[in-house]
Amino acid sequence: MGGISSFDRRSPVMSPLLPVQVAVDGSPSGWTALAWAARVAERGAVPLEVLHVMPRDLLSAVTGSDQQVLDGEAVTAEVLERVQRLVPGVEVGTRVLRGSPQNILLAESRLAGLLVMGTRGLTGLHGWWVGSVSRAVAEHALCPVVVCKTAADGQDAPPLPTGDVVVVVDPAVPALGVVDFAFRAAMLTVGTVQLIAEPADADALRELLERQQARFPELAIKVRAAAGAPEAELVAASQRAGLVVVGRPTELSLLGNTHPGIAAAVLEKAECPVAVVPIGRH
Structure with missing residues (x-):
């Protein structure tokens, strides 16, 4: 599934049967991608599926810390608040997944009409996004991928194209x-x-x-x-x-x-x- 063959003239970008997926990690780049994906889902009248992928944390596994769980819950709560504020009528689902972001997003792309990502995200222990991840997913995903960039001032870019x-x-x-x-x-x-x-x-x-x-x-x-x-x-x-x-x-x-x-x-x-x-x- 996915790819051009699944597209339909009635829907602007993606198949009416497949969701728009967006990867978020709590970074400005991820929120820009969420805004873009939410607008596309609204215009295409398809569900929005938000994926928050966290690498397996050996330290948390050893210590029994719930920090990753708490981080995932915080990101999910903000996702729902942002989508409700931006496009209140869109059907939205969220999933928190553990493992390699690159591998998981490539696997999930089989079930998407479109995957939207940011370019870069957080650094350090609580962030996973690096340019190599978005590039690798865009170059190997089974559906079309849109990679959004954050404005130079750190603000969200326009949620939809404003030029050609x-x-x-x-x-x-x-x-x-x-x-x-x-x-x-x-x-x-x-x-x-x-x-x-x-x-x-x-x-x-x-x-x-x-x-x-x-x-x-x-x-x-x-x-x-x-x-x-x-x-x-x-x-x-x-x-x-x-x-x-x-x-x-x-x-x-x-x-x-x-x-x-x-x-x-x-x-x-x-x-x-x-x-x-x-x-x-x-």
Whole structure:
């Protein structure tokens, strides 16, 4: 389950049958992700599932301390309060899980239409979030992943895109699934889709645009020719965009690994939320 194949035209981003999942840890980045995910769930009329993952604490196990339990309960209480204040009509469930955040979130992504995460979180004994976790999940999850960044001043970023939704037609990734995701994301705000493509792909691009305009007549589309590498185009566009969308190939390489494509570079350098969409060749 998950991925583009589960999407539906009636819902802006995700399947009407699968929840929006969001990972929180009590950090500003996690609260930004929660706000983004809650708004998406509201617009898509789907449940919101909040995951708080705590690594197994050997010290607590030895000493019998309940500190991790108390921390989990505090985060859960704040999650419910924030969601009630932001989108009171959304169905929300919370789960506190123990183990490797990366492994657990990858496993949970099988049951989600969309997974939303922050970039970084707390440090020290009570926090687990590091950039490598969000990057690894985005590069291997079985559903699309949106990675949200916290504003430079520490305040929550806008809970939904306020600028263009930007997508590059990358020759390394089949275009249809990635572009479909971008159009559905733009439906959240009835915004504009900015599509960047290689000039050599003019015929294929024309056919793609005709298809999308027929399916999403309410959305404005801007098209421009790529002036550089796909990752550089997306990073530059992220300075003014509300969301950038990048496809991730899911085929195995000769070494038995999946290649992240341009996703890794965009996740590292983009200045707005990034959606990473797993796309197969078939």
